[in-house]
Amino acid sequence: MFRHTPFRYATLALLAALAVLYTLNAEYFGLELVAEIAVLAILVLALDMVAGFGGMVSLCHGALMGIGAYAYALLTTAGGLTAPVGMLGAIAITAAFAWVIGAICSRSHGIYFIMATLAMGQMAYSYVFEAPIFGGDDGLSGISRLDLSLIGLDLNDGRSFAFFCLVMLGLAYGFSALVLSSGLGRSLSGVMHSEQRMRALGACVWRVKADMFGVSGGIAGLAGVLAAQHVMFVSPGLLAWTVSGEALVVVILGGLGTLVGPLVGAVAFIMLKHEISDMTSYWHLVVGLILIAVVMSGANGIFGWIESQVERWRPRRAAMTDEEIRKREVLSDA
Numbered sequence: 001m002f003r004h005t006p007f008r009y010a011t012l013a014l015l016a017a018l019a020v021l022y023t024l025n026a027e028y029f030g031l032e033l034v035a036e037i038a039v040l041a042i043l044v045l046a047l048d049m050v051a052g053f054g055g056m057v058s059l060c061h062g063a064l065m066g067i068g069a070y071a072y073a074l075l076t077t078a079g080g081l082t083a084p085v086g087m088l089g090a091i092a093i094t095a096a097f098a099w100v101i102g103a104i105c106s107r108s109h110g111i112y113f114i115m116a117t118l119a120m121g122q123m124a125y126s127y128v129f130e131a132p133i134f135g136g137d138d139g140l141s142g143i144s145r146l147d148l149s150l151i152g153l154d155l156n157d158g159r160s161f162a163f164f165c166l167v168m169l170g171l172a173y174g175f176s177a178l179v180l181s182s183g184l185g186r187s188l189s190g191v192m193h194s195e196q197r198m199r200a201l202g203a204c205v206w207r208v209k210a211d212m213f214g215v216s217g218g219i220a221g222l223a224g225v226l227a228a229q230h231v232m233f234v235s236p237g238l239l240a241w242t243v244s245g246e247a248l249v250v251v252i253l254g255g256l257g258t259l260v261g262p263l264v265g266a267v268a269f270i271m272l273k274h275e276i277s278d279m280t281s282y283w284h285l286v287v288g289l290i291l292i293a294v295v296m297s298g299a300n301g302i303f304g305w306i307e308s309q310v311e312r313w314r315p316r317r318a319a320m321t322d323e324e325i326r327k328r329e330v331l332s333d334a
Contacts, residue, residue, distance in 0.1 A: 001051060002021055002085075002177065002180035002185055002189075002259065003265050004177070004183055004305075006257075007307055007310050007311075008260045008307075009201055010139075010262075011260050011264070011303070012260060015263055015267070016170070017266070018164055018292040019034065020166070022034065023159065023162045023163055024159075025160075026159075028053070028158055029144075029161055031161075031162045032112040032156065032158070033270060033271075034162040035158075035161060035162050035165045035226075035230050036203050036230070036270055037224045037266050037270045038123045038162075038165035038166055038168065038169045038265055039100025039165065039227045039230060039268045040174045040223075040247070040269070040270060041169050041262065041263050041266040041267075042168065042169055042220075042222055042223040042226065043062075043065050043098065043220055043223040044178075044218040044247050044251050044254070044262035044265065044266055045172055045173060045219060045259065045261075045263070046061060046064075046172075046174050046217070046223065046334060047061045047220075047247050047248065047251050047262070048251050048257065048258070048259055048261075048262045049176055049179070049180065049212065049215070049216045050102075050212055050213055050216045050250060051248070051256065051257075052189050052251065052256040052257030052258065052259070053180055053185065053257055054188045054189075054208075054209065054212055055104075055109075055191065055318075056102075056113060056115045056117075056209065056212075056213065057113065057117075057194040057248065058113075058216075058244065059112050059117050059121060059241055059244040059245065059248070060101060060117040060118065060120045060121035060124070060244060060325065061120040061121075061216075061217075061220050061243075061244050061247055062238070062239060062240060062241065062242070062243025062244035062245075062246075062247060063120065063121035063122075063124040063125060063239040063241075063243075063244065064094055064097065064098050064121075064123060064217045064220040064221060064224070065220045065221070065223045065227065065238060065239075065274075066122050066125070066128065066224060066234070066238035066239030066243070067071060067094050067097055067116065067124060067221065067239070068090045068091065068093075068094040068200065068220060068221030068222065068225050068228075069090075069156065069223025069224035069225065069228040069234040069238050070128060070134055070140070070224075070234055070238075071074055071089065071090035071093045071094060071221070071224075072086050072087060072090035072116065072143070072224065072225045072226075072227055072228050072229075072332035073140045073143050073234050074087045074133070074134075074140070075090060075165065076144060077140065077143065078133075079140055081274065082147075083144060083145065083146040083147060085117050086225075087146065087222075087225050090221055090224065090225050091218045091221040091222055091223075091225065092218070093221070094215045094218060094220060094221025094224065095214045095215065095218035095221060096214070096217075097217060097311070098212060098213050098214050098216060098217020098218070098220070099210050099211070099214030099217065100210075101117065101208035101213060101217070102130060102209050102211075102212070102214060102217075103127075103206060103207075103209075103210040103213075104116070104120075105120070105213075106196040106205070106206035106209040106213075106270060107206065107308045110201065115180065118241055118244075119294050119323070121239065121241055121244060122241060122294070123241050124243070125236060125239040125240055128236050128239055129236040134236070135235075136236075137235070137236065137237030138235075139233055139234050139236065140230070140233070140234050140329055141232065141236075141329065143228050143233060143234065144206065144229075144232070145161065145229045145232070146164070148160075148164075148227065150195070152284055155229070161230070164268050165230070166227055167263055168222060168226060169329060172219050172222060173263070175219070176219065176259060177259060177293055177328075179215055180214075180259070184208065184212060184215075186205055186213075187208045188209070189310060190203070191203070191205050191208050191209065205281065214260070215321065224238065231278045245271075248264050249267045249291055250265040250271070250288070250292065251265060251266060252294070252295065252301060253266075253290070253291055253294060253301055253304050254266065254268070254301045254302055254308070255271060255300045255301030255302065255303035255304035256300060256301060256304075256305060257300070258300070258301070258303055258307070260302035260303055261300070261301045261302070264301075264302055264303040265301060265302065265303070269287065269312055272286070272287055272290070273287070273288045277316075
Protein backbone atom coordinates (compact mmCIF):
# COMPACT_ATOMS: atom_id res chain seq x y z
CA MET A 1 0.00 0.00 0.00
CA PHE A 2 1.20 3.50 -0.82
CA ARG A 3 2.64 5.60 1.97
CA HIS A 4 4.90 8.59 2.36
CA THR A 5 7.89 8.45 4.70
CA PRO A 6 10.13 11.27 5.96
CA PHE A 7 12.83 10.10 3.55
CA ARG A 8 10.42 10.23 0.61
CA TYR A 9 9.29 13.72 1.57
CA ALA A 10 12.93 14.77 1.82
CA THR A 11 13.67 13.28 -1.61
CA LEU A 12 10.72 15.11 -3.14
CA ALA A 13 11.84 18.39 -1.58
CA LEU A 14 15.39 17.88 -2.85
CA LEU A 15 14.21 17.05 -6.38
CA ALA A 16 11.93 20.09 -6.42
CA ALA A 17 14.68 22.41 -5.20
CA LEU A 18 17.19 21.09 -7.74
CA ALA A 19 14.64 21.36 -10.56
CA VAL A 20 13.82 24.99 -9.72
CA LEU A 21 17.48 26.00 -9.36
CA TYR A 22 18.48 24.26 -12.58
CA THR A 23 15.57 25.81 -14.52
CA LEU A 24 16.41 29.29 -13.25
CA ASN A 25 20.02 29.02 -14.44
CA ALA A 26 19.77 26.77 -17.51
CA GLU A 27 20.21 27.88 -21.11
CA TYR A 28 18.10 26.75 -24.07
CA PHE A 29 19.28 23.11 -24.16
CA GLY A 30 18.96 22.74 -20.39
CA LEU A 31 15.40 24.05 -20.49
CA GLU A 32 14.56 21.52 -23.18
CA LEU A 33 15.93 18.81 -20.90
CA VAL A 34 13.73 19.99 -18.02
CA ALA A 35 10.60 19.81 -20.18
CA GLU A 36 11.61 16.38 -21.50
CA ILE A 37 12.23 15.04 -17.98
CA ALA A 38 8.91 16.43 -16.73
CA VAL A 39 6.94 14.79 -19.56
CA LEU A 40 8.66 11.44 -19.04
CA ALA A 41 8.21 11.69 -15.25
CA ILE A 42 4.44 12.19 -15.64
CA LEU A 43 4.24 9.18 -17.95
CA VAL A 44 6.17 6.90 -15.58
CA LEU A 45 4.07 8.09 -12.63
CA ALA A 46 1.02 6.86 -14.55
CA LEU A 47 2.71 3.54 -15.29
CA ASP A 48 3.88 3.03 -11.69
CA MET A 49 0.31 3.46 -10.44
CA VAL A 50 -0.86 0.34 -12.26
CA ALA A 51 2.38 -1.67 -12.46
CA GLY A 52 3.86 -0.95 -9.05
CA PHE A 53 0.68 -0.84 -6.99
CA GLY A 54 -1.60 -3.10 -9.02
CA GLY A 55 0.74 -5.63 -10.64
CA MET A 56 -0.54 -4.61 -14.09
CA VAL A 57 2.62 -4.26 -16.17
CA SER A 58 1.45 -2.29 -19.19
CA LEU A 59 3.08 -1.91 -22.59
CA CYS A 60 0.44 0.46 -23.93
CA HIS A 61 1.13 3.57 -21.86
CA GLY A 62 3.22 5.03 -24.66
CA ALA A 63 0.19 4.63 -26.92
CA LEU A 64 -2.00 6.31 -24.30
CA MET A 65 0.40 9.24 -24.19
CA GLY A 66 0.21 9.39 -27.99
CA ILE A 67 -3.60 9.34 -27.88
CA GLY A 68 -3.52 12.30 -25.51
CA ALA A 69 -1.13 14.19 -27.81
CA TYR A 70 -3.20 13.52 -30.94
CA ALA A 71 -6.48 14.29 -29.16
CA TYR A 72 -5.12 17.66 -28.04
CA ALA A 73 -3.78 18.41 -31.52
CA LEU A 74 -7.08 17.61 -33.25
CA LEU A 75 -9.27 19.35 -30.67
CA THR A 76 -7.28 22.60 -30.86
CA THR A 77 -6.55 22.64 -34.61
CA ALA A 78 -9.35 20.86 -36.50
CA GLY A 79 -11.84 21.26 -33.64
CA GLY A 80 -11.08 24.91 -33.01
CA LEU A 81 -11.25 24.56 -29.22
CA THR A 82 -9.18 26.72 -26.89
CA ALA A 83 -6.05 25.19 -25.38
CA PRO A 84 -7.47 24.75 -21.83
CA VAL A 85 -10.60 23.01 -23.13
CA GLY A 86 -8.46 20.95 -25.50
CA MET A 87 -6.24 19.83 -22.61
CA LEU A 88 -9.20 18.72 -20.51
CA GLY A 89 -10.83 17.03 -23.49
CA ALA A 90 -7.64 15.17 -24.42
CA ILE A 91 -7.15 13.94 -20.84
CA ALA A 92 -10.78 12.76 -20.67
CA ILE A 93 -10.55 10.97 -24.03
CA THR A 94 -7.35 9.21 -23.02
CA ALA A 95 -8.83 8.19 -19.67
CA ALA A 96 -11.85 6.72 -21.45
CA PHE A 97 -9.65 4.70 -23.83
CA ALA A 98 -7.55 3.50 -20.91
CA TRP A 99 -10.64 2.46 -18.92
CA VAL A 100 -11.83 0.32 -21.84
CA ILE A 101 -8.39 -1.28 -22.18
CA GLY A 102 -8.28 -1.96 -18.44
CA ALA A 103 -11.77 -3.51 -18.52
CA ILE A 104 -10.90 -5.76 -21.48
CA CYS A 105 -7.55 -6.89 -20.05
CA SER A 106 -8.66 -7.14 -16.41
CA ARG A 107 -9.10 -10.93 -16.44
CA SER A 108 -5.59 -11.59 -17.73
CA HIS A 109 -2.46 -11.74 -15.59
CA GLY A 110 1.31 -11.73 -15.93
CA ILE A 111 2.70 -12.21 -19.40
CA TYR A 112 -0.81 -12.43 -20.85
CA PHE A 113 -1.68 -8.98 -19.52
CA ILE A 114 1.59 -7.59 -20.89
CA MET A 115 0.94 -9.03 -24.34
CA ALA A 116 -2.69 -7.89 -24.33
CA THR A 117 -1.70 -4.30 -23.57
CA LEU A 118 1.09 -4.50 -26.15
CA ALA A 119 -1.47 -5.60 -28.76
CA MET A 120 -3.76 -2.72 -27.79
CA GLY A 121 -0.93 -0.25 -28.18
CA GLN A 122 0.12 -1.65 -31.55
CA MET A 123 -3.45 -1.48 -32.83
CA ALA A 124 -3.62 2.20 -31.84
CA TYR A 125 -0.25 2.84 -33.51
CA SER A 126 -1.32 1.13 -36.76
CA TYR A 127 -4.62 3.01 -36.91
CA VAL A 128 -3.02 6.42 -36.33
CA PHE A 129 -0.30 5.60 -38.87
CA GLU A 130 -2.85 4.70 -41.59
CA ALA A 131 -5.78 7.08 -40.93
CA PRO A 132 -5.62 10.27 -43.07
CA ILE A 133 -7.18 12.42 -40.33
CA PHE A 134 -4.06 11.93 -38.21
CA GLY A 135 -1.70 12.95 -41.01
CA GLY A 136 -0.21 9.47 -41.43
CA ASP A 137 3.57 9.29 -41.20
CA ASP A 138 3.80 13.09 -41.59
CA GLY A 139 2.01 13.68 -38.30
CA LEU A 140 0.28 16.92 -37.32
CA SER A 141 1.86 20.34 -36.88
CA GLY A 142 0.69 23.83 -35.96
CA ILE A 143 -0.06 22.89 -32.35
CA SER A 144 -0.30 25.83 -29.95
CA ARG A 145 0.70 26.07 -26.32
CA LEU A 146 -1.54 27.17 -23.50
CA ASP A 147 -2.10 30.93 -23.40
CA LEU A 148 -1.36 32.25 -19.91
CA SER A 149 -0.88 35.88 -20.93
CA LEU A 150 -3.65 36.91 -18.52
CA ILE A 151 -1.32 36.12 -15.62
CA GLY A 152 1.73 37.51 -17.37
CA LEU A 153 3.26 34.23 -18.58
CA ASP A 154 4.36 33.51 -22.13
CA LEU A 155 4.67 29.75 -22.55
CA ASN A 156 6.42 30.25 -25.88
CA ASP A 157 9.39 31.25 -23.73
CA GLY A 158 11.45 28.16 -22.93
CA ARG A 159 11.96 28.97 -19.23
CA SER A 160 8.27 29.66 -18.64
CA PHE A 161 7.26 26.46 -20.40
CA ALA A 162 9.80 24.45 -18.39
CA PHE A 163 8.33 25.80 -15.14
CA PHE A 164 4.83 25.08 -16.45
CA CYS A 165 5.83 21.45 -17.07
CA LEU A 166 7.27 21.20 -13.55
CA VAL A 167 4.03 22.56 -12.07
CA MET A 168 2.03 20.01 -14.07
CA LEU A 169 4.38 17.29 -12.79
CA GLY A 170 3.79 18.42 -9.21
CA LEU A 171 0.03 18.35 -9.71
CA ALA A 172 0.22 14.92 -11.35
CA TYR A 173 2.26 13.56 -8.43
CA GLY A 174 -0.12 15.03 -5.85
CA PHE A 175 -3.13 13.61 -7.66
CA SER A 176 -1.47 10.19 -8.02
CA ALA A 177 -0.62 10.09 -4.31
CA LEU A 178 -4.18 11.13 -3.43
CA VAL A 179 -5.72 8.38 -5.58
CA LEU A 180 -3.37 5.70 -4.25
CA SER A 181 -4.21 6.74 -0.67
CA SER A 182 -7.95 6.60 -1.38
CA GLY A 183 -10.31 3.64 -1.19
CA LEU A 184 -9.61 2.85 -4.84
CA GLY A 185 -5.87 2.69 -4.18
CA ARG A 186 -6.31 0.45 -1.14
CA SER A 187 -8.66 -1.81 -3.11
CA LEU A 188 -6.10 -2.06 -5.91
CA SER A 189 -3.41 -3.06 -3.41
CA GLY A 190 -5.73 -5.76 -2.04
CA VAL A 191 -6.46 -7.02 -5.55
CA MET A 192 -2.75 -7.27 -6.32
CA HIS A 193 -2.12 -9.39 -3.23
CA SER A 194 -5.20 -11.62 -3.45
CA GLU A 195 -8.02 -11.29 -5.96
CA GLN A 196 -9.95 -14.18 -4.38
CA ARG A 197 -9.92 -12.52 -0.97
CA MET A 198 -11.13 -9.23 -2.42
CA ARG A 199 -13.95 -11.01 -4.26
CA ALA A 200 -14.91 -12.69 -0.99
CA LEU A 201 -15.07 -9.24 0.59
CA GLY A 202 -17.47 -8.13 -2.13
CA ALA A 203 -15.12 -6.10 -4.31
CA CYS A 204 -15.68 -5.97 -8.08
CA VAL A 205 -12.14 -6.84 -9.15
CA TRP A 206 -12.43 -6.02 -12.84
CA ARG A 207 -13.95 -2.64 -12.03
CA VAL A 208 -11.17 -1.78 -9.59
CA LYS A 209 -8.57 -2.56 -12.25
CA ALA A 210 -10.44 -0.70 -14.98
CA ASP A 211 -10.99 2.38 -12.81
CA MET A 212 -7.32 2.62 -11.83
CA PHE A 213 -6.25 2.00 -15.41
CA GLY A 214 -8.54 4.84 -16.48
CA VAL A 215 -7.06 7.22 -13.88
CA SER A 216 -3.56 6.19 -14.95
CA GLY A 217 -4.51 6.74 -18.59
CA GLY A 218 -5.70 10.26 -17.83
CA ILE A 219 -2.30 11.09 -16.31
CA ALA A 220 -0.57 9.57 -19.36
CA GLY A 221 -2.84 11.76 -21.49
CA LEU A 222 -1.53 14.83 -19.62
CA ALA A 223 2.00 13.72 -20.53
CA GLY A 224 0.88 13.50 -24.16
CA VAL A 225 -0.62 17.00 -24.08
CA LEU A 226 2.62 18.44 -22.70
CA ALA A 227 4.67 16.48 -25.24
CA ALA A 228 2.54 17.94 -28.05
CA GLN A 229 2.92 21.46 -26.68
CA HIS A 230 6.64 20.97 -26.15
CA VAL A 231 7.55 20.26 -29.78
CA MET A 232 4.31 21.66 -31.28
CA PHE A 233 4.17 18.56 -33.46
CA VAL A 234 2.93 14.98 -33.06
CA SER A 235 3.77 11.87 -35.06
CA PRO A 236 2.89 8.15 -34.84
CA GLY A 237 6.25 7.50 -33.17
CA LEU A 238 4.69 8.68 -29.89
CA LEU A 239 2.48 5.57 -29.91
CA ALA A 240 5.28 3.07 -30.65
CA TRP A 241 5.74 0.20 -28.19
CA THR A 242 9.33 1.32 -27.65
CA VAL A 243 8.02 4.41 -25.81
CA SER A 244 6.16 2.11 -23.41
CA GLY A 245 9.28 -0.06 -23.10
CA GLU A 246 11.42 2.94 -22.18
CA ALA A 247 8.85 4.04 -19.61
CA LEU A 248 8.94 0.58 -18.02
CA VAL A 249 12.76 0.69 -17.96
CA VAL A 250 12.61 4.06 -16.18
CA VAL A 251 10.15 2.76 -13.57
CA ILE A 252 12.35 -0.27 -12.83
CA LEU A 253 15.50 1.84 -12.85
CA GLY A 254 14.03 4.29 -10.35
CA GLY A 255 12.07 1.96 -8.09
CA LEU A 256 8.84 0.09 -8.85
CA GLY A 257 5.93 0.75 -6.50
CA THR A 258 7.45 3.79 -4.76
CA LEU A 259 6.01 6.67 -6.86
CA VAL A 260 9.07 8.71 -5.90
CA GLY A 261 11.48 6.27 -7.55
CA PRO A 262 10.14 6.82 -11.09
CA LEU A 263 10.90 10.54 -10.72
CA VAL A 264 14.50 9.67 -9.84
CA GLY A 265 14.55 7.20 -12.72
CA ALA A 266 13.29 9.80 -15.20
CA VAL A 267 16.03 12.24 -14.22
CA ALA A 268 18.72 9.52 -14.36
CA PHE A 269 17.49 8.13 -17.69
CA ILE A 270 17.32 11.46 -19.54
CA MET A 271 20.66 12.67 -18.19
CA LEU A 272 22.35 9.36 -19.03
CA LYS A 273 20.76 9.39 -22.46
CA HIS A 274 22.07 12.83 -23.38
CA GLU A 275 25.47 12.54 -21.70
CA ILE A 276 26.28 9.10 -23.10
CA SER A 277 24.89 9.85 -26.58
CA ASP A 278 27.51 12.63 -26.84
CA MET A 279 30.21 9.97 -26.50
CA THR A 280 28.68 7.05 -28.40
CA SER A 281 25.59 6.23 -30.46
CA TYR A 282 25.22 2.98 -28.47
CA TRP A 283 23.82 4.71 -25.39
CA HIS A 284 21.02 2.13 -25.18
CA LEU A 285 23.69 -0.52 -24.54
CA VAL A 286 25.10 1.42 -21.59
CA VAL A 287 21.66 2.05 -20.10
CA GLY A 288 20.84 -1.63 -20.60
CA LEU A 289 23.95 -2.70 -18.69
CA ILE A 290 23.05 -0.33 -15.84
CA LEU A 291 19.51 -1.74 -15.76
CA ILE A 292 20.84 -5.32 -15.66
CA ALA A 293 23.14 -4.38 -12.76
CA VAL A 294 20.22 -2.83 -10.86
CA VAL A 295 17.99 -5.86 -11.42
CA MET A 296 20.72 -8.40 -10.58
CA SER A 297 21.57 -6.56 -7.38
CA GLY A 298 18.13 -7.40 -6.00
CA ALA A 299 17.48 -3.75 -5.12
CA ASN A 300 14.24 -2.05 -6.07
CA GLY A 301 15.87 0.45 -8.39
CA ILE A 302 18.14 3.35 -7.53
CA PHE A 303 15.74 4.98 -5.10
CA GLY A 304 14.69 1.66 -3.59
CA TRP A 305 18.32 0.77 -2.85
CA ILE A 306 19.05 4.13 -1.23
CA GLU A 307 15.84 3.94 0.79
CA SER A 308 16.68 0.45 2.04
CA GLN A 309 20.11 1.61 3.14
CA VAL A 310 18.57 4.52 5.06
CA GLU A 311 16.06 2.20 6.73
CA ARG A 312 18.87 -0.16 7.78
CA TRP A 313 20.95 2.69 9.18
CA ARG A 314 18.17 4.27 11.23
CA PRO A 315 17.45 1.25 13.52
CA ARG A 316 21.19 0.76 14.13
CA ARG A 317 21.58 4.39 15.08
CA ALA A 318 18.46 4.29 17.26
CA ALA A 319 19.90 1.29 19.13
CA MET A 320 23.20 3.05 19.82
CA THR A 321 23.70 4.83 23.12
CA ASP A 322 24.44 8.54 23.26
CA GLU A 323 28.00 7.74 24.33
CA GLU A 324 28.59 5.49 21.29
CA ILE A 325 27.23 8.17 18.95
CA ARG A 326 29.55 10.79 20.46
CA LYS A 327 32.55 8.45 20.13
CA ARG A 328 31.77 7.84 16.46
CA GLU A 329 31.42 11.55 15.79
CA VAL A 330 34.77 12.25 17.52
CA LEU A 331 36.50 9.53 15.48
CA SER A 332 34.99 10.81 12.23
CA ASP A 333 36.15 14.37 13.03
CA ALA A 334 39.64 13.10 13.76
